[in-house]
Amino acid sequence: MTTAPIRLGGERIVQGCGSIEYLKQLHGKRAAVFSTNSIVKNGYYERIISLLDSAGIESEGYLKFRLNPSFEDVQDGADFLKELHADIVVAAGGGTVMDAAKVMWVLYENPQLKTFESVIENMDNLSLGGNAVFVCIPTTSGSGSEVSKSGVITDSRDHRKVPIRNLMMVPNIAILDPEITLSLPKVLTAETGIDALTHHLESLVSPKANMISDAIAYSGALEVVRWLPKAYDNGENLESRERMMLCSTMGGLAFSAASLGLSHGIAHAIGAKVNLPHGLINAILLPIVIRFNSSHKIAREKYSTVAKALGEDDLSAIVQRLGKMLSIPDTMQKAMNDDRLFEEKLEEMANDSLQDGLTILNCVRPDKDDMIRILHEAYYGTDKHAN
Ligand SMILES: [Fe+2]
Structure with missing residues (x-):
């Protein structure tokens, strides 16, 4: 092959x-x-x-x-x-x-x-x-x-x-x-750092993942979870800045050797429509996508390996807690506060997200209902339609 x-x-x-x-x-x-x-x-x-x-x-x-x-x-x-x-x-x-x-x-x-x-x-x-x-x-x-x-x-x-x-x-x-990153504001440190984590975790569960990308992505994901809070708490801490810079480059290497997935598929499709930063959208989507992808056996096992290495069981909860620690809003509603724009664009955002090449490549292929549910959860924090 x-x-x-x-x-x-x-x-x-x-x-x-x-x-x-x-x-x-x-x-x-x-x-x-x-x-x-x-x-x-x-x-x-x-x-x-x-x-x-x-x-x-x-x-x-x-x-x-x-x-x-x-x-x-x-x-x-x-x-x-x-x-x-x-x-x-x-x-x-x-x-x-x-x-x-x-x-x-x-x-x-x-x-x-x-x-x-x-x-x-x-x-x-x-x-x-x-x-x-x-x-x-x-x-x-x-x-x-x-x-x-x-x-x-x-x-x-x-x-x-x-x-x-x-x-x-x-x-x-x-x-x-x-x-160069010593003077980076907290909000940028947080959002870009979660983007790097998303690169590692999406590479890990990509259908294109291989031993090379896995080796980079496993260690990169663990390093981000360990060092990002330190870089966020004290931006002048050169060691944590250095670690995060290498984690970021490793993320680029990981997804170059495998591919990104659903979180980036959606982020690319909706980012410019809702005018929110790339890292922020990924931070909100990542825990939802982890739960969605967990129906896939290999993805579930890989997520579990990362969580266990961090001394826990639930990777989605770890990522959610990390976002909270970094003061990142946990819903798009909190970040943009424009329910009308979201509802107006929902159909278009769902269709564009479904057509994005990274969505198509994701380990679990979402259908339209899945996508609407994921976008609802990202915006409101729950699936409003299900309530
Ligand atoms: Fe990204």
Whole structure:
């Protein structure tokens, strides 16, 4: 039996405190630095520019990122790369920045792709690396985008998040410097950290799981549960920041070697419609999805192994308690407080969630009734229809 090839990271993963200095070892003429105002504020944007400068590399910044970037947004970034004739692309930010910059890099390297449809149609035939080296510097610990083969963009016509995937899209270099995350606000630490946990637990029960992904996902999930509360309680604790950064990258490696599942299928389908952060939606969905997937024997056994390693029996309860510890709202109602919008969009969100490729790939395939029930529980905390 042949399976899809696995790629665990790009050419180099550089990690540890001060590893950002690795930028001085890059070779090139012009770098585009994709980042955000928060990285300007914490001083790291200037530091990146100055490290590139000391390597003799000119650089220009691009800071125009929005939540849920559209195809038009990534096209704008690709035009920026083209005008600059960049031979290095640096993405310094969270998942949104790295994912969007990855697709900008794709468009820059494949200028024949001028429409959203053409990117989707030609996803398997991309050429990358001819123009520029892609370097990721994660500034949150969650997405794992620095080692993943996918970038997510939002279809502005129906507000659906669409992943673009190709093994060639794994960033060439990932620089994991935990010091960058010291100033990360509590809410971002919590939401991105739960996203990393979701990556591990979804990889674990994926039908594509294998010994490589399992080894990463088991230890990654346990480490997140142990270290995330510490990083949340004391953001200045460098050890917990370092552990969480590695957990996040491990999550990216785990889902690259297996796949994500239902929680991400729903999160991609509804995120832009309800305008809630990706990590927050996953935090609310994860305990519900664990219970739903537990009808699957292998999934149930794997969840139980993780729970037992943490000294308990019920993984869903552990995740729920972790969310509470991190002050994450346990329902979408508490997070967005817009019952009308939710009810108006419910049908569309259920249909889009059912069609998402990750939902289709989930170990238990939900039907429409299941999906409505899951969305109800995510929004109200109970299945309102069942009451
Ligand atoms: Fe995620």
